[in-house]
Amino acid sequence: MSILVAPSILSANFQNLARDIEMLNRSEADLIHIDVMDGIFVPNISFGFPIIEAVAAISEKPLDVHLMITRPERYIEQFVKAGANCISIHYEGNIHLYRMVNQIKELGAKAGIVLNPHTGIDVLSELLPDLDFVLLMSVNPGYGGQKFIESTLGKIKKLKQLRDSLNLNCLIEVDGGVNEFNSKDIIKAGADILVAGNAVFKAESPEKAIKNLKTLH
Numbered sequence: 001m002s003i004l005v006a007p008s009i010l011s012a013n014f015q016n017l018a019r020d021i022e023m024l025n026r027s028e029a030d031l032i033h034i035d036v037m038d039g040i041f042v043p044n045i046s047f048g049f050p051i052i053e054a055v056a057a058i059s060e061k062p063l064d065v066h067l068m069i070t071r072p073e074r075y076i077e078q079f080v081k082a083g084a085n086c087i088s089i090h091y092e093g094n095i096h097l098y099r100m101v102n103q104i105k106e107l108g109a110k111a112g113i114v115l116n117p118h119t120g121i122d123v124l125s126e127l128l129p130d131l132d133f134v135l136l137m138s139v140n141p142g143y144g145g146q147k148f149i150e151s152t153l154g155k156i157k158k159l160k161q162l163r164d165s166l167n168l169n170c171l172i173e174v175d176g177g178v179n180e181f182n183s184k185d186i187i188k189a190g191a192d193i194l195v196a197g198n199a200v201f202k203a204e205s206p207e208k209a210i211k212n213l214k215t216l217h
Helices: 014-026 049-058 076-082 097-106 152-165 183-189 206-215
Strands: 004-007 032-037 063-068 086-090 110-115 133-137 171-175 193-196
Touching: 004 032, 004 206, 014 049, 014 206, 032 049, 049 063, 049 076, 076 086, 076 097, 086 097, 086 133, 097 110, 133 152, 152 171, 152 183, 183 193, 193 206
Parallel strands: 004 193, 032 063, 063 086, 086 110, 110 133, 133 171, 171 193
Antiparallel strands: none
């Protein structure tokens, strides 16, 4: 399978967001990653429903919505209605994960679970067969521009081994500090989807940066 790239609009130019979405439409990006933060689950606040609806209205790429919020079950239906094609929720702080995963899938979106850097992949052993993807955080969530945590490479390998041993098709997504210098190692470890923020939007040519992430391996 070819590597998928999901540029994170947390690093986009908010004064020219439509321009950046149109650039992503032209590019080889496969998804648009949207980080939703509520200032409680993580120490930052980002996008709400109006932004997601606005992006969905002009995006030609599926929206990959990462919920860093408390009690996400209250809003899943509204996120799907706003335009989310993929929804990921954190293992940490959420009790009824199986129920939420099934709710996401019943609403027609793809469902994923997110693990913070300190959470081992063993917690997914029961849930993995029901997931479309797993998002491994390679930084502590809440802010863009952080440095990739190297120990994530071992987690990617371990998750890939678990997935393959169960003969499952769920994808492995990696988010945090991904760039053209470490993407080869991340992909070699077993990642299928690369989330990249600054590596794309701060590049001299964002479209070229996306192409490089897809081909430098």
